[in-house]
Amino acid sequence: MPQYNRDLISRAERGVQLVECVPNFSEGRRPAVIDAIRAAASSVPDVSVLDLHADAAHNRMVLTFVGSPRATVEAAFRCSVQAASLIDMREHRGEHPRIGAIDVVPFIPVSGVTMAECVALAHELARRMADELDLPVYLYAEAATRAERRWLPNVRKSEYEGLRIAITRDPNRAPDFGPRRLGSAGATAVGARPFLVAYNVNLRTSDLALAREIAASVRHSSGGLPAVQARGMATSDPEVVQVSMNLLDTRQTPLHAAYEAVLSLAAGRGVGVAGSEVVGLLPQEVLAATFEHAVQATGFTARQVLEYRLLDTLAASGEPAPS
């Protein structure tokens, strides 16, 4: 049995290339508009829409899709064409900060793709939105061309209403691509960022102050682990408190490193861990990294996972991405 599998492994040269794209649009109320945007993404053959979340209070929708690098750019563009024609920012009201109809479009490497490639995808989409839709586009996060634009809130400062004036007057608010004026579709932030993992570690104690103290120790902003946000929280069980984390870049701080830091800080105070939980999805790579660490399986790759290999086979036999 082992020998056949060994053949199998050596056969795959490259593996499936997967990019996730999570565009946010300023529409969370009109079903016809939401459907049109979603349908535009689904119309690209090599793209799978994994999720749609629309929120009426925020008046905003978040679409999650994955696909090959080229296909995700095409899908993001097709959604943008719909959103730009169907959403009028002059009439938009909602609780969430926003600068445009296609408010923000991040590209996220999932597998077989580097961050640099996702930055290139962001540049490609940004240029196309500017050229074909006449939209001002700001590059943000890993794709940013100016240091202050790495942080999205800086790009969205003063929102659509304030940016309408600032874009024409303030040289620091000039877009990376497109005109220095806002039309009815507003502006867009396009960027690249790592996959965010929401991860909680539960502590077997009622001491909320301890959870907050440990959260402060592990969070990056107070000198803790790189790319980790953390806060201490109560849970529904009065005997359990939680260190709730966002792992912004699991290559900098792997999930198991975050777990072990909390475990060790709690143990130092005589408190045990009552389990941990991943909220939502996890890329195969993160799982494989924890596996490799847990059993010292140096050189183990996500490609050795049967389901991943199957995905690879399906991708290879699928239709080519649109040009």
Next chain:
Amino acid sequence: MPQYNRDLISRAERGVQLVECVPNFSEGRRPAVIDAIRAAASSVPDVSVLDLHADAAHNRMVLTFVGSPRATVEAAFRCSVQAASLIDMREHRGEHPRIGAIDVVPFIPVSGVTMAECVALAHELARRMADELDLPVYLYAEAATRAERRWLPNVRKSEYEGLRIAITRDPNRAPDFGPRRLGSAGATAVGARPFLVAYNVNLRTSDLALAREIAASVRHSSGGLPAVQARGMATSDPEVVQVSMNLLDTRQTPLHAAYEAVLSLAAGRGVGVAGSEVVGLLPQEVLAATFEHAVQATGFTARQVLEYRLLDTLAASGEPAPS
């Protein structure tokens, strides 16, 4: 971000159902026959052929494919039609023990499928092979109806040549389905078994006797871990020896339990682990179980893995299995 992913998780009710099937055919030399058998499997829409291994000395081929439960039965049947008409056991010579053209067909649960369901698939295929191809079929492993047939070598005893006579005379060699006589295609063993994981743990010592001693302690046959085969081996590095294992059922002994047993026995002798390796493929479930154990992530499921979810989406949008 977390909230959207939470929605996503709750959406999936059932997840993708995947069965692996690894039929062995008594042909490892004639390319046209090998191709015809492979093509028969590929002709089923909902099946992906992951590997083909043909060996001229054994004069045998091993096909590995995965798919939905119904599709794998259909693919196994279509391969069998080809093999039964193209292979004549009266002329077959090869080093590997065999009783027929379609020598052995195991069904292996990969995800979303129980062993009992795979046993039912084995029964379904066995009946169809008997009814439509007039082949004698023995149920083996988890699908066995007689205790001694749980062990495949008992079914293959005396091989094609010996079974030709024994099947007509010995009531204990009567097949579960089909006639009590062997034709040119011989007989077939059809069964269900867990996924086999080939897993090695390396020890930082030149002491081969220690590796053999630890192998003896962990292997099931000498009172060790359930469903574990193990032996001590040298490696290409004279300072490293290896405990080489087959994990026959990772639900009985998870991969991390095998690792930890070897780690602990070696540590008791003052020897450290120099890494471990998975040879070939690993089902997502095994990876998820190790992850759950390593970070106490109670309730984590393979379905939370992004690539797995994608597979689910692709499966849902794919063509239905043939009837």
